[in-house]
Amino acid sequence: MASATLTAPEQKAKPSLKVPAWVWALPPVTGLALVFLYPLALVVQQSVQPDTGGTSLQPYSDVFGSESFREALGTTVWLAVGATVGCLVLGFALALVIAFVPFPGGKAVAKFIDVFLSFPSFLITLSLLFIYGTKGMANGLWTDATGASGDGPFQFLTTPWGVLLAEITYFTPFVMRPLLAAFSQIDTAQLEVASSLGARPLRVVRKVILPEALPALAAGGSLVLVMCLNEFGIVLFTGAKDVTTLPMLVYSKAMLESDYPAACVVAVVNIAISVGLYGLYRVVSRRAGA
Amino acid sequence: MLVHSRKGEWATWAAFFVLFLPLFALPLLVIVAASFAGHWSGAFPSDLTGEHYSAATRGESLQALTTSLLTALGASLVALAAGTWAALAAARLKQRGDGTTRLSRLCGRTLDTLFMLPVAVPSVVVGLAVLVAFSKPPVILNGTSTIVVLAHAILVTAFAYQSVSAAILRLDPAYEQAAASLGARPAYVLWRVKLPLLLPSLTAAAGLCFALSMGELSATMMLYPPDWTPLPVRIYAATDRGATFTGAALAVVLMAATLLVLFAVSRIRTRASYR
Numbered sequence: 001m002a003s004a005t006l007t008a009p010e011q012k013a014k015p016s017l018k019v020p021a022w023v024w025a026l027p028p029v030t031g032l033a034l035v036f037l038y039p040l041a042l043v044v045q046q047s048v049q050p051d052t053g054g055t056s057l058q059p060y061s062d063v064f065g066s067e068s069f070r071e072a073l074g075t076t077v078w079l080a081v082g083a084t085v086g087c088l089v090l091g092f093a094l095a096l097v098i099a100f101v102p103f104p105g106g107k108a109v110a111k112f113i114d115v116f117l118s119f120p121s122f123l124i125t126l127s128l129l130f131i132y133g134t135k136g137m138a139n140g141l142w143t144d145a146t147g148a149s150g151d152g153p154f155q156f157l158t159t160p161w162g163v164l165l166a167e168i169t170y171f172t173p174f175v176m177r178p179l180l181a182a183f184s185q186i187d188t189a190q191l192e193v194a195s196s197l198g199a200r201p202l203r204v205v206r207k208v209i210l211p212e213a214l215p216a217l218a219a220g221g222s223l224v225l226v227m228c229l230n231e232f233g234i235v236l237f238t239g240a241k242d243v244t245t246l247p248m249l250v251y252s253k254a255m256l257e258s259d260y261p262a263a264c265v266v267a268v269v270n271i272a273i274s275v276g277l278y279g280l281y282r283v284v285s286r287r288a289g290a
Numbered sequence: 291m292l293v294h295s296r297k298g299e300w301a302t303w304a305a306f307f308v309l310f311l312p313l314f315a316l317p318l319l320v321i322v323a324a325s326f327a328g329h330w331s332g333a334f335p336s337d338l339t340g341e342h343y344s345a346a347t348r349g350e351s352l353q354a355l356t357t358s359l360l361t362a363l364g365a366s367l368v369a370l371a372a373g374t375w376a377a378l379a380a381a382r383l384k385q386r387g388d389g390t391t392r393l394s395r396l397c398g399r400t401l402d403t404l405f406m407l408p409v410a411v412p413s414v415v416v417g418l419a420v421l422v423a424f425s426k427p428p429v430i431l432n433g434t435s436t437i438v439v440l441a442h443a444i445l446v447t448a449f450a451y452q453s454v455s456a457a458i459l460r461l462d463p464a465y466e467q468a469a470a471s472l473g474a475r476p477a478y479v480l481w482r483v484k485l486p487l488l489l490p491s492l493t494a495a496a497g498l499c500f501a502l503s504m505g506e507l508s509a510t511m512m513l514y515p516p517d518w519t520p521l522p523v524r525i526y527a528a529t530d531r532g533a534t535f536t537g538a539a540l541a542v543v544l545m546a547a548t549l550l551v552l553f554a555v556s557r558i559r560t561r562a563s564y565r
Contacts, residue, residue: 021382022397028376032404036444039419040411046422090309097306100292101299109310116314118498118548120505120522123541127317129534130324137320140332169313191292201292230412232508233522237529247414251511254418264422267415278410282403 040271047264059261068244069266076245079160080228083167087224088217090168091175096205098176099183100191110180113173122233124166129237132157158240166234171227175220182216183209215287222281229274246270318545324538342539351524355543358504358521361435362551365442366450366499372443373450374492376405378480381458405451408444417441417512435518441509446499453498457491497555504548521547 050059063069098106131137132154139152156162186209194204232247244252246266254263293299324330325346328337345351383398408416420441424431431437465487469479485492507522514523521544528537 021379021385021394025376025379025383025397025401028372028379029401029404031372032376032447035420035440036408036416037404039423040415042423043415043419090313094306094310096292097302101302101306103299103303103306112314115549116318118501118505118552119318119545120507122505122507122522122526123321123545124317126525126529126534126537126541127320127324129529130320130330130538131316135331137330137333140330140334144333169317172313195292195294201298204292226410230414230508232412232414232511236507236511236526239530247412247508250412250414250418251508254421255512260422263418267412267418270412271415274412275407275410278406282406 043264043267043271046261047268050261059265063262063265069249072244072246072249072266073269075160075243076229076247079163079167079245080225082164083171083228084221084225086164086168087172087175088221091172091179091220092213092217094172095176095179095183096209099180100188100209113176116173117177120233121166121170121231122237124170125162125234125237128157128162128166128169132162158238158243160243162240163235163238163243163245166238167228167231170234171224174224174227175217178216178220179213182213186212215284219281219285222277222284226274226277226281229270229277246273321538321541321545324535325542327535327538330535342535343543345536346539346543350519351540351543354519354521354524354540355547357435357518358544359547361439361442361518361520362500362503364439365446365503366496368439368443369447369450369499370492370496373405373447373495374454374488376401376447377451377454377458378484380405380455402455406448408448413445413506413508414512416444417509420444420509421512433515435515437513438510438515438518438520441513442503442506445506445509446502449498449502450495453491453495454488457488461487493555493558497552500551500555501548504544504551 047059048055048057050056097103098109129136132139134152134155136154138154142148142152142154156165190208191204194208195201199207230247231245232251235243235245235248236251247270250263250266250270253259253266293302323335325342326338326340327335328339328341329335347355380398380401383394383401420437421432424437424440431440461484466479466483469483470476474482505522506520507526510520510523511526514520519527521540525537525540525544528534528540
């Protein structure tokens, strides 16, 4: 206050309407609250208000007790963890080659990965239908080669393995991008020194490159984990009745069964898992400086 | 650098392409091939035809493309405006220097968290939440195109916010300080100095938002009214009833439209960065 009165003459000399910074933050926050936070709050509210009226935790005990929910929860978690591990291993190996065993056209490959990221996920499942579907390419090649009649050996597409393959394919570029950025920071002289001292390539990767890449791996991995937990398009396009994940369960409860309280309960569980993990991702990526 | 023998290099590259081509290049090629196929029951498509494209570019399918383009345009404009505004406000709150308190920095970080939250919440749940909230008074949007655009805008705002925030951090504060020291008002500094400097990142963010909205399926499946069917929903409908080749042609149309817009945006961006 005292300083305000002291600087008052100066203010008069150059009159300007000074609005505090937080006022500028109000309009976007209000907008977000109205179209996003309020709807989310309503979902939480509806999850504790069954159709019969009143407030109870009955919908939760109903949903937690049901076989389909527990199965969906299990499938979602193992698929997400499996896909994340797959993406990390594959993404690390591929990024390693692009960065440290450079070949002509490596830039084009990196560009291709960027383009790949801008396509929707369900395209992968769609194309897997043509490659590994019952009447697809792989089975066609097999029957042509062996002359066997009937269906080919590739029938995994409608099982969780098909979803796993699609998720690994789609999400690996999300791991590769931060990794390539991290690899470009590594001083190649370090690698030269290590190998001139007699270290084998595998040892260089383990002792020099991996420690440098660890933050990027952690950040990319946790992002992919969250995205896999939330993935819907891939599972929907697979069209398999026995592969149900949490987002799929939300969709089928709400749209096919019109059971909104149950859909809201599943939604709340899904939000809790994903937001929790996302918080972890933010912490990890801030540490990584990404 | 890592592999020193010529033989080892070739082996590494061979392994790379054995993994890379079937996993990443093949899927996109296969979709393009399938979109021309009249028949596909062996190793390769047969009876090549352009019929699926003529089906994919007329009637309801053409309408779906327009719907998708309009939705993506609307959603990315809203997201860009809201995201940029919020990012600028957050940057000002977090700014170090005179008059910023710990409280205001905390507010800035809260803004970060709030605007990044839609990334973490599953898109299906965003769709459900919007459906639940706007199917009853005071605002009923259920069954309108607005609800689809709104949901898309919510989902992509986070990405606009993220990329604009990152760009503001990289901005050299000397320019705005110089302008302000020459007597420019804050609004003038924002309009004539800050926004033009941010223009390359703004167009990049717009392209990202557009691409994401073009391919959005999860929230849309919860919300779309019959007269506002975006392209991804149409692709799903075609595939679901067994018309996979038509689905593939529609998917190629979707990819081409997305790439065209991204390319146009990147042209604007190079022009902007040369100024």
